[in-house]
Amino acid sequence: MGRAPCCDRTKGLKKGPWTSEEDKLLVDYIQSNGHGSWRLLPKLAGLNRCGKSCRLRWTNYLRPDIKRGPFSPEEQKSIVQLHAIVGNKWSMIAAQLPGRTDNEIKNYWNTHLKKQLRRMGLAEPPPGPAAGCPAARHMAQWETARLEAEARLSLLASSSSGATGTTISASSSSTFAAGGEKAASKPADIFLRLWSSDIGDSFRRKAAAPAPVRRNDVVIIKQEAQALPGPGDDSSAASNETEALEEYQMFLDFAGEELGLFHGRHGGFSLFPPHDDVLAEASLDTAF
DNA sequence: AAATTGTTCAACCGCTACCAA
DNA sequence: CTTGGTAGCGGTTGAACAATT
Structure with missing residues (x-):
């Protein structure tokens, strides 16, 4: 047995914010070759990043079908309702909102919606004996x-x-x-x-x-x-x-x-x- | 104008189901 | 069957920016 480890931390792979050059390398490579194996991708694309970082950058930011801009009222409503049904299953919620990523929805929930609901008094468990049940x-x-x-x-x-x-x-x-x-x-x-x-x-x-x-x-x-x-x-x-x-x-x-x-x-x-x-x-x- | 506090969100971390060796 | 790598997920962090004092 024995495959090479995914992210070799001894190789000094770059971390932190992506530069526009790195973005271009990643986009160009995926558009002409597909992402294939994320583990091999950085090497093939000429990036000094681990595959995990590349996958995240692509799925959360560079993918061409990502919708930018503020959430519409309909999207907000859907997030609230879907969260009520499935909880913090951000990928499930994202699957129902075309163009939105799980990370984006998670951030939006934590920074906007949670606060809104709290203001509306909906963030606390219902009173009474059933509380927390x-x-x-x-x-x-x-x-x-x-x-x-x-x-x-x-x-x-x-x-x-x-x-x-x-x-x-x-x-x-x-x-x-x-x-x-x-x-x-x-x-x-x-x-x-x-x-x-x-x-x-x-x-x-x-x-x-x-x-x-x-x-x-x-x-x-x-x-x-x-x-x-x-x-x-x-x-x-x-x-x-x-x-x-x-x-x-x-x-x-x-x-x-x-x-x-x-x-x-x-x-x-x-x-x-x-x-x-x-x-x-x-x-x-x-x-x- | 400077310092402090609050907000946002991209990116990282750790975990785990799945699957190949 | 066991081991270990991969991909994907949710939670968390921290840098950048905005608002307030």
């Missing part, structure tokens, strides 16, 4: 996505119904999902696609019918939740929460399968972290 928080996050989808549905319906000015209500939107656009082609809007899914329909109707359990970890958590002594030992409340968790996990699964949100190296996205992480998440994630 991942299930309650995620349910609230789904609710924000639901409201967004409803708003967009209304806009869509009013624009397509012309002068009549009628709008599709929340209860009638399942018709849209079942026989309308979903049957012909999927809506391009991520929130409408979530909303028009079976899972979205389940949330809208708040159906009491038990959802099929599709993941082993859901079963495990359900058993653990039942074993844990809840506040006041309210077993029905615990059961409701477990059902809510299962439904929300199905929503996440749907997002992964239908929208490609969770494709790639990280596989799926689970509501159910290891026990140690639950505490960490509750104390650290104060964005919502």
